[in-house]
Amino acid sequence: MKMRPIALSGRGTVGDHRRYPGCRLLITCALCGWEKSYNPERVIARLRELNTGGHGTPLEQVARRIGWNCPACHHVRWRADLAWAPGMDVREIKRLTNLHR
Numbered sequence: 001m002k003m004r005p006i007a008l009s010g011r012g013t014v015g016d017h018r019r020y021p022g023c024r025l026l027i028t029c030a031l032c033g034w035e036k037s038y039n040p041e042r043v044i045a046r047l048r049e050l051n052t053g054g055h056g057t058p059l060e061q062v063a064r065r066i067g068w069n070c071p072a073c074h075h076v077r078w079r080a081d082l083a084w085a086p087g088m089d090v091r092e093i094k095r096l097t098n099l100h101r
């Protein structure tokens with residue numbers, strides 16, 4: 001099962017993940033579709049550590065900062081989105097939303 005990107009999230013910032021409890025930061029190779037997901041808060045922590053960003057960093061910029069080659073097609077063209085992991089359904093999303101309230 002594949003991750004499901006949240007519509008339009010690619011135009012948002014890393015910090016937008018707080019509006020979608022339980023979502024992941026998904027990076028996708030624009031050329032072959034290889035993908036890997038991360039915990040958004042850890043990505044933010046890393047950006048802050050390097051003094052290169054934080055919650056307000058656009059996902060577009062996160063994608064541009066990825067310097068390694070795609071392990072599948074060896075090109076470097078990444079997209080970053082917020083995405084739901086397989087198995088996240090409406091009920092699970094509501095449950096997490098309530099936990100954070």
Ligand SMILES: [Zn+2]
Nearest residue numbers: 029032070073
């Ligand atoms: Zn690729």
